Amino acid sequence: MTRVVAGTVGGRSLEVPPKGTRPTSERVREALFSRLGHLGVLDGARVLDLYAGSGALGIEAVSRGAVHATLVEHARVAADVCRRNARALGLTDRVAVVAERAERFVGRAAVAPWDLVLVDPPYDVSDEDLAQVLLGVTGSLDPDAVVVVERAARSTEPTWPAGLERFDVRAYGDTRVWFAEPAHPGADGGAGDPAAPGD
Known part of the structure; x- marks a missing residue:
């Protein structure tokens, strides 16, 4: 069983695609x-959750203070699961679901800028496709x-495009998580320790 970990709907169960x-x-x-939370990016954030699956990441962000999350998932079955999860948790006014490929969605300009982008691609997404997203x-x-x-x-x-710089990376068991931010003029980039352990 998958659950929301914390926040306003913490402990509530999430349906997972079969x-x-x-x-x-x-x-x-x-x-x-x-x-x-330590970075201070959740409160009031507009969140984009790409390759959303069950929507667990985007929903977790909303539970913890994000104002809105857009869940992008091209598989119809999974997109329907995202919608049911948002409805079951009473979050339909703060969670939108888009049944579309991530690369197509990001090819259009956003209505307003994203504060947090969560990218958790399936194993079969190539490095090249991820770089394009x-x-x-x-x-x-x-x-x-x-x-x-x-x-x-x-x-x-990941291959970071011009305009994005990795500032941290964490390892949690068999999962590795990279954190990046928009490049700022004069920044040296890549300051994070690539061997930083997980919590």
Whole structure:
């Protein structure tokens, strides 16, 4: 069973698609959102959850103070699960679900800039495809936004496009999570310790 870890709907159960997704474990979500809370990016945030699966990451963000989350998931079955989860938790006014491929969605300009982008692609998404998605979101970020990429620990670091710089990376068991931010003039970039352990 998957649950929302904390916040206004903490402890509530989430439906998970029957196949084809890789839900983020509660342990990883707890560590990830603890880090995001420390960074101060959750309160009032506009969140984009790409490759949403069950919607657990975006819903967790809303539970913890984000004002709105857009869940993007191209698999119809999974997108329907996202909608049912939002409805069951009473979050339909704060959670929108878009049944579309991530690369197509990010190819359009956002109505307003994103404060937090959560990217948890399936294993079969190539490094090249991931790089294109990251490039697509770069132009729609708030200057203080955070972009999070979650992949298997054995995966190579994402190829960051011009305009995005990695500032931290954490390992949680067999999962590795990279944190990036919009590049600022004069920043040295990549300051995070690539060997930083998980919590």
